Amino acid sequence: MDSHQKVRTILQDHGRLARDVESLDDDADLYRAGMTSHASVNVMLALEDEFGVEFPDEMLQRSSFQSIAVIASAVAKLTAKAA
Amino acid sequence: MSATAYDAEEFFRGLVEAGLIIPARAPGIFGRNHVFEDVLERFNKLVTDIAKDDGAEFFVYPPTIDRKLFERTGHMANFPDLAGTVFSFKGRELDARELSEAIHNGENWERYQSMTDVVLNPAACYPVYPSFAGSVPPEGRLVTMLNWVFRNEPSPEPTRMQSFRVREFVRCGTPAQVLDWRDMWLERGLQLLESLDLPVHSEVASDAFFGKGGKMLAASQRQQKLKFEITAPVISEEAPTALCSFNFHQQHFGEAFGIRTGDGNVANTACLGFGLERVVMALFQAHGFDPENWPAEVYGRLWP
Numbered sequence: 001m002d003s004h005q006k007v008r009t010i011l012q013d014h015g016r017l018a019r020d021v022e023s024l025d026d027d028a029d030l031y032r033a034g035m036t037s038h039a040s041v042n043v044m045l046a047l048e049d050e051f052g053v054e055f056p057d058e059m060l061q062r063s064s065f066q067s068i069a070v071i072a073s074a075v076a077k078l079t080a081k082a083a
Numbered sequence: 084m085s086a087t088a089y090d091a092e093e094f095f096r097g098l099v100e101a102g103l104i105i106p107a108r109a110p111g112i113f114g115r116n117h118v119f120e121d122v123l124e125r126f127n128k129l130v131t132d133i134a135k136d137d138g139a140e141f142f143v144y145p146p147t148i149d150r151k152l153f154e155r156t157g158h159m160a161n162f163p164d165l166a167g168t169v170f171s172f173k174g175r176e177l178d179a180r181e182l183s184e185a186i187h188n189g190e191n192w193e194r195y196q197s198m199t200d201v202v203l204n205p206a207a208c209y210p211v212y213p214s215f216a217g218s219v220p221p222e223g224r225l226v227t228m229l230n231w232v233f234r235n236e237p238s239p240e241p242t243r244m245q246s247f248r249v250r251e252f253v254r255c256g257t258p259a260q261v262l263d264w265r266d267m268w269l270e271r272g273l274q275l276l277e278s279l280d281l282p283v284h285s286e287v288a289s290d291a292f293f294g295k296g297g298k299m300l301a302a303s304q305r306q307q308k309l310k311f312e313i314t315a316p317v318i319s320e321e322a323p324t325a326l327c328s329f330n331f332h333q334q335h336f337g338e339a340f341g342i343r344t345g346d347g348n349v350a351n352t353a354c355l356g357f358g359l360e361r362v363v364m365a366l367f368q369a370h371g372f373d374p375e376n377w378p379a380e381v382y383g384r385l386w387p
Binding site for chain 1 (some may be wrong): 160203295296297299300302303306
C-alpha cells in the first residue's frame with residue numbers, strides 16, 4: 001500500500017470526517033471536511049504508530065494535518081529522517 | 084518594590100511567615116487567614132461593583148459536580164491528568180472493619196473504594212451549562228459565579244493550588260454577542276487590575292492540554308486566539324502568573340448541552356474567571372504583606 005493510501009486509511013479510521021475519504025482530493029482541506037482538533041490528534045498518534053515516526057514539536061500544529069498531500073509529505077520527510 | 088524576590092520558595096515562605104497562609108501538609112492545599120480572606124472578599128466585591136449594571140444572574144455551586152455532566156463537558160479528552168474523581172466506600176460492615184484496619188496498619192486501602200456519581204469540579208463554568216439547555220432569549224444569557232475548583236497538580240509553588248476559588252462570568256448567545264462581551268471584559272479586567280497598581284499585561288494563551296496531542300490542541304487554540312490571559316509577575320518575572328483567564332468555546336458547550344439561540348443555531352459561549360487567590364497573592368507581592376502599608380490609592384480602592 002503506498003503511503004497516500006495508508007494516510008487515507010488512517011483518516012478513514014481516525015479522522016471522523018463528514019465525507020468519505022475516497023471522495024476527497026489529496027489537496028482537499030481536511031478541517032473543512034469535518035476533521036476536529038481532537039480527531040487530528042488521533043490521526044497524528046495513528047500516523048506515528050503506522051509509520052514508526054515521531055512528529056517533532058514544531059510540526060504539532062493544525063497546518064501539518066491540513067490535507068492528505070501535506071500529511072504524506074510530512075510522513076515522507078520523517079521516515080527519511082528515521083531511516 | 085516587591086514583597087520578596089520573584090521566587091516561588093521565597094514568596095511561599097514570606098506568605099507563611101506573615102501568617103497569611105497556613106500550610107496543611109499537601110502541596111497546593113493550605114489555609115488562608117482573615118487578612119488574606121478580607122483582601123479576597125474586597126477584590127471580589129470590586130468585580131461585583133464594576134459589573135453591577137450588566138444584569139448577570141449570580142449563582143454559587145458546590146465544589147463537586149455530577150459525573151455525567153462532567154463527562155459531557157469533554158474534560159477527560161483534554162485534561163485527564165488534572166481531574167479528580169470522588170471515590171467512596173460501598174461495602175458491607177465487615178469490609179468497613181478491614182478498611183479501617185488497613186488504614187491503621189499503613190496499608191494501601193484503594194481496593195475498598197469505588198467511584199461515586201460526583202467528581203470534583205475542575206472548571207468554574209461547567210455546572211451552569213445544563214441550566215442553559217434549550218433556547219436562550221434574544222439577549223442571550225449572562226451568569227456570574229463564585230466556585231471552588233480542583234486541579235490535580237500538586238506543587239510547592241504558592242500560585243499553583245490544587246483547590247482555589249474563581250470569580251467566574253459566563254456569556255451565552257450569538258458569536259457577536261459573546262465576542263463583544265469577551266472583548267469588553269478584556270479591557271475592563273486590565274483596567275480593574277491596573278487600578279490596584281498591578282503590573283498586568285494581556286496575552287494570547289493556551290490551556291495545559293494533556294500529552295503530545297495536547298501540544299497540537301494548544302497550538303490550534305493559540306492560532307485561533309480562543310484563550311487570553313491577564314498576567315502579572317508573582318513568582319517569576321519571565322513567566323508571569325495568570326490572574327484572569329478568558330476562554331471562547333465557540334459551539335463546544337452549546338453542542339454538548341443542547342443550547343440554541345433564538346435563530347435556531349447552536350449557541351456560542353465564552354467565560355472569564357479571576358483566580359481570586361492569585362489576585363490576592365499578586366497584591367501581596369506587589370505591595371507587601373501588610374495591607375495597611377499599601378499605597379494609599381490601592382488601599383482606598385479596596386477599603387473605600
